[in-house]
Structure formats: C-alpha cells, structure tokens
Amino acid sequence: xxxxHPRGYSWxxxxxxxxxLALCCASALAGEQxxxxxDVEAGRIRPLADILQAVQTTHPGKLLDVQLMPGPGGxxxxxxxxxxxDGSRTEVLVDAVTGQEIxxxxxxxxxxxxxxxxxxxSEALRAGTVLEMELESSPGLxxxxxxxxxxxxxxxxxxxLDAYSGEVVGLPVPDRATLGRLKPLATLLEQxxxxxxxxxxxxxxxxxxxxxxxxxxxxxxxxxxxxxxxVDATTGQVINEAEPRR
Numbered sequence: 001x002x003x004x005h006p007r008g009y010s011w012x013x014x015x016x017x018x019x020x021l022a023l024c025c026a027s028a029l030a031g032e033q034x035x036x037x038x039d040v041e042a043g044r045i046r047p048l049a050d051i052l053q054a055v056q057t058t059h060p061g062k063l064l065d066v067q068l069m070p071g072p073g074g075x076x077x078x079x080x081x082x083x084x085x086d087g088s089r090t091e092v093l094v095d096a097v098t099g100q101e102i103x104x105x106x107x108x109x110x111x112x113x114x115x116x117x118x119x120x121x122s123e124a125l126r127a128g129t130v131l132e133m134e135l136e137s138s139p140g141l142x143x144x145x146x147x148x149x150x151x152x153x154x155x156x157x158x159x160x161l162d163a164y165s166g167e168v169v170g171l172p173v174p175d176r177a178t179l180g181r182l183k184p185l186a187t188l189l190e191q192x193x194x195x196x197x198x199x200x201x202x203x204x205x206x207x208x209x210x211x212x213x214x215x216x217x218x219x220x221x222x223x224x225x226x227x228x229x230x231v232d233a234t235t236g237q238v239i240n241e242a243e244p245r246r
Contacts, residue, residue, distance in 0.1 A: 066080045079093055112135065113166055125159070131150050133148075135163060143163035146159075181234045196227060198225075
C-alpha cells in the first residue's frame with residue numbers, strides 16, 4: 001500500500017531538494033550538511049523530510065526556507081519559514097530531537113521577564129518612547145533585552161536590559177591589556193568569511209560584565225541568507241552556531 005502524503009507534499013520535497021543543492025554549492029556549508037546527515041543517521045535528530053511533513057499538515061503554506069539552529073538553552077531546532085495565501089510569513093520552530101513544535105512560551109529561556117513586566121519594572125524605559133524591543137539569548141550568554149528608544153529631545157538611544165531583572169546592563173570598555181590581546185580584525189574576518197562562505201556586513205565589539213570581549217557579527221551568504229555569529233574577539237572562536245535570519 002502506498003502511503004498517502006498531505007496535499008502539496010511533492011512540491012515541498014522538490015523545494016527541499018533545491019535548497020539542499022544550493023547549500024552544497026559552498027564547501028564550507030557542505031561540511032555542516034555532512035555533520036547534520038551523520039546526526040540523522042545516528043538517530044540524534046529527526047530527518048528533515050519527517051519534520052516538513054508534520055509542519056505541512058498543521059501549517060499549510062509555501063516553503064520559503066528551513067534551517068537547523070540553536071535554541072536558547074542549547075537545544076537544536078528546525079526553523080521552517082512558510083508563505084501564507086494572504087502573503088504573510090510564518091516561522092514554525094520544531095525540536096530537532098523530539099519532533100515537537102516549539103510553543104511561543106517555550107522559546108524563551110526559563111525565568112525571563114515578559115515584555116509587559118519589563119516595561120513596568122524598568123525606570124530607564126520611561127525616559128522615552130520604545131521603538132523596538134528584542135530578546136537576545138544565546139547558549140553560554142545571559143539573556144538580555146535590547147531596546148531602542150526615542151528620547152523627548154529627538155535623539156535615539158539603545159539600552160540593554162537584563163532579561164531576568166530589568167536592570168540596565170553595562171558593556172564595559174575593554175582595558176588596554178585586553179585590547180592588546182584582541183585578534184587582528186582583518187585576519188579574524190578572513191577566517192570567518194572563508195569558513196562560512198559569506199561576507200561580514202555588520203559587527204559590534206561587545207563585552208558582558210566579567211566576560212571576555214566578543215564580536216556580534218552579521219553575515220550574508222552567496223545565496224542571500226543572513227547569519228548572526230558571536231565570535232570571541234581574542235581567539236576568533238565562534239561562541240554560538242550560525243543562526244539564520246531573514
């Protein structure tokens with residue numbers, strides 16, 4: 001008996017094959033694909049075809065992109081982006097190990113303040129109008145809210161607030177001894193761009209209190225995908241895995 005598939009499954013698989021072939025065009029990305037394939041064969045993560053079939057059953061739409069990304073607690077998630085009939089875009093996150101869809105509440109690290117509570121607690125946010133607020137969380141780093149404010153004077157201000165307490169998080173400027181240990185930026189960028197087959201488009205030197213300085217980088221691949229990387233500024237080692245962004 002031939003197993004039945006949800007309507008549109010064939011073109012979803014065709015799109016998937018196209019995406020995988022595009023990824024394999026870059027040798028750096030091919031290595032990552034080999035690692036994913038070995039994890040699937042060893043049963044450490046679910047096959048992507050199974051994930052897509054389940055997603056299409058509950059979230060009909062045209063497949064735009066699918067990526068394997070790290071969750072806030074170091075989990076491995078599939079991020080599936082779909083185009084709806086009304087033109088809107090939907091992102092569905094699925095646990096790569098269990099195959100379970102990630103609910104909005106579970107996407108946040110445990111104990112993080114919701115935005116409404118953060119607004120109530122933070123005196124700093126009352127000084128202006130909030131233009132943008134985003135939760136930033138990566139494995140190994142404390143979660144923070146990055147907030148862009150419009151001040152009464154017309155100036156703009158960026159604040160980083162501790163996601164658990166609402167307190168303003170300072171970004172200490174590295175001292176001279178630390179600056180002397182920084183890896184030459186040109187050399188570091190060449191290594192990162194070669195490894196990920198992408199060009200760095202933005203970067204910012206940051207340092208968490210008591211931690212080592214690191215670069216928050218945005219990159220764009222030859223296929224047009226955008227990646228976000230955190231890179232240790234003294235060793236050049238990537239702190240987090242490549243996280244796709246649209």
